[in-house]
Amino acid sequence: MAAQGTAVGEPGDDTGVPVAPQVQRVTVLGAGSWGTAFAKVLADAGRDVTLWARRPEVADAVNARANPDYLPDVRLPDRLRATTDAWQALRDAQAVVFAVPSQSLRANLTVWRELLPPEVPLVSLAKGVELGTMRRMSQVITEVAEVSAERVVVVAGPSLAREIAQEQPAGAVIACADHDRAVAVQRACSNGYFRPYTNTDVLGCELGGACKNVIALACGMAAGLGFGDNTLATLITRGLAEISRLGGKLGADPLTFAGLAGLGDLVATCTSPLSRNCSFGIRLGKGETLAQAQQATHGQVAEGVKSCTSIVELAAAHGVDMPIADGVRRVCHEGLRPRDMAAELLGRQRKHEWR
Ligand SMILES: NC(=O)C1=CN([C@@H]2O[C@H](COP(=O)(O)OP(=O)(O)OC[C@H]3O[C@@H](n4cnc5c(N)ncnc54)[C@H](OP(=O)(O)O)[C@@H]3O)[C@@H](O)[C@H]2O)C=CC1
Numbered sequence: 001m002a003a004q005g006t007a008v009g010e011p012g013d014d015t016g017v018p019v020a021p022q023v024q025r026v027t028v029l030g031a032g033s034w035g036t037a038f039a040k041v042l043a044d045a046g047r048d049v050t051l052w053a054r055r056p057e058v059a060d061a062v063n064a065r066a067n068p069d070y071l072p073d074v075r076l077p078d079r080l081r082a083t084t085d086a087w088q089a090l091r092d093a094q095a096v097v098f099a100v101p102s103q104s105l106r107a108n109l110t111v112w113r114e115l116l117p118p119e120v121p122l123v124s125l126a127k128g129v130e131l132g133t134m135r136r137m138s139q140v141i142t143e144v145a146e147v148s149a150e151r152v153v154v155v156a157g158p159s160l161a162r163e164i165a166q167e168q169p170a171g172a173v174i175a176c177a178d179h180d181r182a183v184a185v186q187r188a189c190s191n192g193y194f195r196p197y198t199n200t201d202v203l204g205c206e207l208g209g210a211c212k213n214v215i216a217l218a219c220g221m222a223a224g225l226g227f228g229d230n231t232l233a234t235l236i237t238r239g240l241a242e243i244s245r246l247g248g249k250l251g252a253d254p255l256t257f258a259g260l261a262g263l264g265d266l267v268a269t270c271t272s273p274l275s276r277n278c279s280f281g282i283r284l285g286k287g288e289t290l291a292q293a294q295q296a297t298h299g300q301v302a303e304g305v306k307s308c309t310s311i312v313e314l315a316a317a318h319g320v321d322m323p324i325a326d327g328v329r330r331v332c333h334e335g336l337r338p339r340d341m342a343a344e345l346l347g348r349q350r351k352h353e354w355r
């Protein structure tokens, strides 16, 4: 029997699992590519969605069923409304989704926290680790919004925004320490092309999402240098090894890294021309400086460029070796040449694959 205040799962949920009350009105804060695509996912799942954009022209475009800056040629659903007024966006929300870049979440949340409705799930889409504090996004949310970890939900997995917006089938992970809350958000965003699974390993899912961006930069560099699929497969596999090593040390579930938030997202991001991180890495591999690559990709968020620093610091603080991530950090921020990074990785002391 369902616990008080919950309802028994409807068909499509885990059999008989009690779930939190239905989430119908959802607010997404951030109208970039993933914020807009995820808002569309929610609307296509039957939710009433309000999207907050910081620029009026983006809100106007979304209200005219488009977001040409971020998702050209995608028609947005009628259930999706946009505004630049955060108070208006948040006042009736039954779930709130944060879709701004990782390094700006704290500052934005400091403004939004007074407006957040009590008790509702707070959902993070961002894939990064905060510079300076080494905090994951769920930790930033619990700290700034002063809420318990059980209220914070993380969306992870292979979710290239443009493919999702084109309604191409994809799996995802909805992670929350409170399984019932994960199920409520899972139900709110399940539709005919988006299939989310639940997980209670928030730490592992967030590490998978943030670290794969750094490995995708390395894979892009390899492609930019002209290396082929053996190099790519080696970087993906050894990248997964170092992500799993960090996760294991911090207490994540090792299975998470074999799942959509680990291997799944790593494969999608390291191999797709749609990945901003991979594309940015290609530019570096072809010889562009960080500044040149940033100028050429103006307005695009390649989270790994910043998170490589905080991830390597986090690893060092726990005595974990992450040679690929550290190589990426040194290319991005210390002027190491990608070709020299490759030589250094190949010249490391020979070792056993797992020990
Ligand atoms: N794109 C994708 O495929 C996926 C992205 N993610 C993650 O989602 C997060 C958001 O990325 P994504 O939507 O792709 O990013 P985009 O670059 O597409 O959009 C960024 C959005 O955030 C806004 N923004 C940028 N800086 C600030 C700021 N300082 N304060 C407030 N708003 C700001 C932008 O507004 P404006 O237009 O006014 O500049 C824009 O709406 C990232 O962590 C990313 O890793 C996760 C899965 C998939």
Ligand SMILES: O=C(CO)COP(=O)(O)O
Binding pocket: 127, 157, 158, 159, 160, 161, 213, 216, 265, 268, 269, 274, 275, 276, 277, 278, 301, 302, 303
């Ligand atoms: O997270 C993503 C896919 O899951 C998007 O990756 P990029 O930020 O590299 O485009």
